Amino acid sequence: MTELVVKPVTRRRREIVAAARDLVELEGADALTMRRLAERLGIRAPSLYKHVPDKAALEAAVIATGLEDIAAVLEAAVNEASEPLVAVAAAYRAFALSQPHLYRLINDRPLPREHLPPGLEDRAAAPLLRAVQNQTRARAVWAFAHGMIMLELAQRFPAGADLDAGWREGIAALLGHARSAAT
Amino acid sequence: MTELVVKPVTRRRREIVAAARDLVELEGADALTMRRLAERLGIRAPSLYKHVPDKAALEAAVIATGLEDIAAVLEAAVNEASEPLVAVAAAYRAFALSQPHLYRLINDRPLPREHLPPGLEDRAAAPLLRAVQNQTRARAVWAFAHGMIMLELAQRFPAGADLDAGWREGIAALLGHARSAAT
């Protein structure tokens, strides 16, 4: 009569996923191995398989928690600003730079969509869409932000580059274009 | 009396680097291992070490050839267009999508700058800078293009998304902003 037969999300499982996320953020996605994770939890790697079916499911669970946080952060930003686009962009940038390894894990490979809570991807995308009122524009803004973040994280900009100026330039351009398109 | 003592770039070495680049492009950067590369060349992995000091040098050599090609492609584009920015963006996009794994290898981690020919990084960046006449704007455009490319390669856009429209939107915005700033 248990309700969840296939995937009982127990407290222990949540602890494991939280530790996995910590590991990713502290040492990068490559450091997330069953052995290293077990070590962090003070157990042996094979024990993890009593709680998680395999490594892919573990990664998907970590990604889901990250997407939830992104959605929450952007929802808060879009609701408290006279310039929603500027606020959403700033919040997105702040999240990515505060948890860069998690950001990369989420965004630089295909999402494990079949293992994600339904609607979560859309929830994370909604605030920006609301800020710019247009899907195509939302995608252009997302691409600009993602590009700035990834190039900064990959240290592809020259050493002294003024990245704040780059952000202002891009957001101003996309905002200005939105304004003129609306008239 | 040989001129190059440390790094004799022999014909055999060039063949190896070319095979490495093929391997990257066919199966991704992770597939570039000494064993797989040797297999492709019909030899054994340890033999490679007679021609290349280690794997890092091999990767750097592959990256250098890719950067040369990017520079060449963008130089050609900027010289043959009435709208240099549009032409450079299109050429950059085309290069990335035609060799996606090489593009990622070059752009999603720090460049091995100490193993690259001097000036090569700048040469690859020059055409875009020439097209927009301003470093900050050039970086914003680069970020937009890089973001569009990386999100497409990572399959992060929704299935039916009109990416051409996204490109037009972003480039038009950044171009328009450049025009109004110039007046």
Next chain:
DNA sequence: GTCTATAGTGGGATAGAC
């Protein structure tokens, strides 16, 4: 310039005992 042999490291995952 290529080979064999090998060292050393690290990974995912399973079986079966407790």
Next chain:
DNA sequence: GTCTATCCCACTATAGAC
């Protein structure tokens, strides 16, 4: 829920013979 023992895999790199 955790353990030990284990399998099988793959990787970079070196030594030394030919």
